[in-house]
Amino acid sequence: MTKSADAFEKSLNTHATLVEARLDILLDATPRPAEVVRPRRLIEAMHYGALNGGKRLRPYLVMQAARLFGGSEEAALQVGCALECLHSYSLVHDDLPAMDDDDLRRGKPTVHKQYDEATAILAGDGLLTYAFDIIASPDTPLPDAAKVALVLELSRAAGIGGMAGGQMLDLVAETDQPDEAGIVMLQAMKTGALLRFACEAGAIIAGRATEDRDRLRRFGEIIGRAFQLADDLLDITSDAATLGKATGKDAAKGKATLVGLKGTDWARAELDRLVAEANALLEPYGEQAEPLKEAAHFIAYRKK
Amino acid sequence: MTKSADAFEKSLNTHATLVEARLDILLDATPRPAEVVRPRRLIEAMHYGALNGGKRLRPYLVMQAARLFGGSEEAALQVGCALECLHSYSLVHDDLPAMDDDDLRRGKPTVHKQYDEATAILAGDGLLTYAFDIIASPDTPLPDAAKVALVLELSRAAGIGGMAGGQMLDLVAETDQPDEAGIVMLQAMKTGALLRFACEAGAIIAGRATEDRDRLRRFGEIIGRAFQLADDLLDITSDAATLGKATGKDAAKGKATLVGLKGTDWARAELDRLVAEANALLEPYGEQAEPLKEAAHFIAYRKK
Numbered sequence: 237m238t239k240s241a242d243a244f245e246k247s248l249n250t251h252a253t254l255v256e257a258r259l260d261i262l263l264d265a266t267p268r269p270a271e272v273v274r275p276r277r278l279i280e281a282m283h284y285g286a287l288n289g290g291k292r293l294r295p296y297l298v299m300q301a302a303r304l305f306g307g308s309e310e311a312a313l314q315v316g317c318a319l320e321c322l323h324s325y326s327l328v329h330d331d332l333p334a335m336d337d338d339d340l341r342r343g344k345p346t347v348h349k350q351y352d353e354a355t356a357i358l359a360g361d362g363l364l365t366y367a368f369d370i371i372a373s374p375d376t377p378l379p380d381a382a383k384v385a386l387v388l389e390l391s392r393a394a395g396i397g398g399m400a401g402g403q404m405l406d407l408v409a410e411t412d413q414p415d416e417a418g419i420v421m422l423q424a425m426k427t428g429a430l431l432r433f434a435c436e437a438g439a440i441i442a443g444r445a446t447e448d449r450d451r452l453r454r455f456g457e458i459i460g461r462a463f464q465l466a467d468d469l470l471d472i473t474s475d476a477a478t479l480g481k482a483t484g485k486d487a488a489k490g491k492a493t494l495v496g497l498k499g500t501d502w503a504r505a506e507l508d509r510l511v512a513e514a515n516a517l518l519e520p521y522g523e524q525a526e527p528l529k530e531a532a533h534f535i536a537y538r539k540k
Numbered sequence: 541m542t543k544s545a546d547a548f549e550k551s552l553n554t555h556a557t558l559v560e561a562r563l564d565i566l567l568d569a570t571p572r573p574a575e576v577v578r579p580r581r582l583i584e585a586m587h588y589g590a591l592n593g594g595k596r597l598r599p600y601l602v603m604q605a606a607r608l609f610g611g612s613e614e615a616a617l618q619v620g621c622a623l624e625c626l627h628s629y630s631l632v633h634d635d636l637p638a639m640d641d642d643d644l645r646r647g648k649p650t651v652h653k654q655y656d657e658a659t660a661i662l663a664g665d666g667l668l669t670y671a672f673d674i675i676a677s678p679d680t681p682l683p684d685a686a687k688v689a690l691v692l693e694l695s696r697a698a699g700i701g702g703m704a705g706g707q708m709l710d711l712v713a714e715t716d717q718p719d720e721a722g723i724v725m726l727q728a729m730k731t732g733a734l735l736r737f738a739c740e741a742g743a744i745i746a747g748r749a750t751e752d753r754d755r756l757r758r759f760g761e762i763i764g765r766a767f768q769l770a771d772d773l774l775d776i777t778s779d780a781a782t783l784g785k786a787t788g789k790d791a792a793k794g795k796a797t798l799v800g801l802k803g804t805d806w807a808r809a810e811l812d813r814l815v816a817e818a819n820a821l822l823e824p825y826g827e828q829a830e831p832l833k834e835a836a837h838f839i840a841y842r843k844k
Contacts (some may be wrong), residue, residue: 358708
């Protein structure tokens with residue numbers, strides 16, 4: 237497994253390099269049309285917020301899911317970048333003083349610390365908006381039907397019924413503790429929705445019919461649950477040096493997690509169960525699905 | 541002219557009622573799918589931010605421009621609501637303490653005053669995201685090609701090269717005074733881009749070819765300039781009771797405006813010139829274009 241895990245991380249890094257190179261171009265290419273004044277500070281802050289390291293796991297999933305069905309590599313890279321802009325916006329806004337009030341992200345000042353709050357709010361707004369620009373762009377080689385499906389699924393994954401709604405429930409949860417089902421739903425919305433979108437997007441890019449789309453969507457849902465469970469487990473069992481961020485944050489905030497409710501042994505067994513369920517969904521695709529299975533494994537058992 | 545102006549305001553109000561009834565349904569319909577928990581506080585705050593009065597000028601322009609070319613009334617209403625969600629998001633975020641720090645909007649507490657800052661940030665994010673959901677929705681009866689064009693134009697009008705970029709330039713302008721050309725560009729981005737989109741959207745909804753789209757786009761650009769000029773003029777010449785908001789704000793902030801630079805006489809003459817230019821663009825459409833011409837007149841000569 238170690239050899240395969242090493243190979244997976246190499247592949248993840250290779251894709252991350254591709255994604256970052258493209259993001260760099262995309263974020264520098266704006267604004268169009270040419271005659272518009274370049275609001276330099278905003279473009280810099282968007283760059284800073286989007287190009288700050290990170291595993292680029294969501295674009296990786298888009299690209300591997302598209303590849304599974306022979307979808308356009310170029311389109312998958314573009315859609316992966318759109319998704320990463322959207323993910324980056326959520327981090328920039330979540331870090332704001334009125335939200336999680338974080339000064340550091342991956343060891344560097346957060347956008348509102350590096351620039352200022354107004355710029356960070358606008359940079360988040362700009363990244364969110366730009367995600368849809370990239371999908372609809374003539375530079376993204378997809379039929380209109382696929383673009384409309386991607387815009388619809390992404391806006392729903394990011395909106396009230398997805399990430400933004402989950403973030404609201406999370407803010408309310410600090411005073412109004414949810415039960416187990418409430419936590420599962422909150423996490424599925426806040427974290428799961430974008431990971432689910434990443435996997436389903438691959439099938440949409442490749443023009444697959446409902447059955448494959450549903451299968452990838454369910455796979456994405458399950459690895460989304462594994463992602464959050466692994467995160468909560470690391471918050472308890474890891475240390476700040478390994479993780480590159482403070483640990484024990486959930487307990488300190490009094491935030492209810494499944495690991496807190498049901499213990500670390502349960503969480504480890506549940507991760508095994510989720511990985512098996514995710515793998516089973518990909519069985520029909522045989523060996524072609526190996527990269528996605530490795531991604532599920534990585535998500536569940538990562539050390540940081 | 542008075543009789544016609546009265547009739548125009550009645551028509552504007554009738555359309556506003558339609559738009560608000562639809563917005564009420566659209567914002568209550570979220571989230572989908574049904575099994576998702578409803579983050580009630582977020583939905584309420586989005587409602588509060590979007591349904592707070594207002595002339596609904598942008599949806600009116602979308603609907604009248606679509607009607608000019610015989611476009612779908614239903615699609616125009618949906619796209620008008622999407623645009624109004626996007627416009628509302630910009631107001632919610634602009635009012636935040638880190639931005640313009642306004643406690644009141646149209647005489648009522650701003651969203652962050654009524655709820656809190658975190659909720660206001662999320663409500664703005666939610667409204668921005670939902671705009672794209674509405675356009676891509678199966679409930680919006682348009683061909684995919686039109687939806688993709690609308691997503692692309694709206695994201696560009698709202699993004700770095702449009703509204704968000706203009707807001708950034710405006711924030712920087714408080715310390716770094718732009719010249720006349722700089723002010724024109726800033727205002728075209730910050731205020732003009734969405735009005736331009738509103739008019740062009742009508743042509744897209746009706747499936748018109750490049751020439752009509754360009755003509756409506758230019759019409760929208762010109763009424764966008766008139767809108768901002770009228771706004772700056774009212775800020776100097778009106779009083780708070782008539783306007784329903786504080787006046788003299790630009791001067792108090794040391795914000796450079798064209799009226800401040802070139803005087804009220806110049807501004808009034810420029811408004812006449814812009815209205816004539818806007819009307820001339822619509823000449824090929826004859827009497828059918830009367831509602832849009834009346835809108836241009838209203839925008840330039842409104843008293844509040």
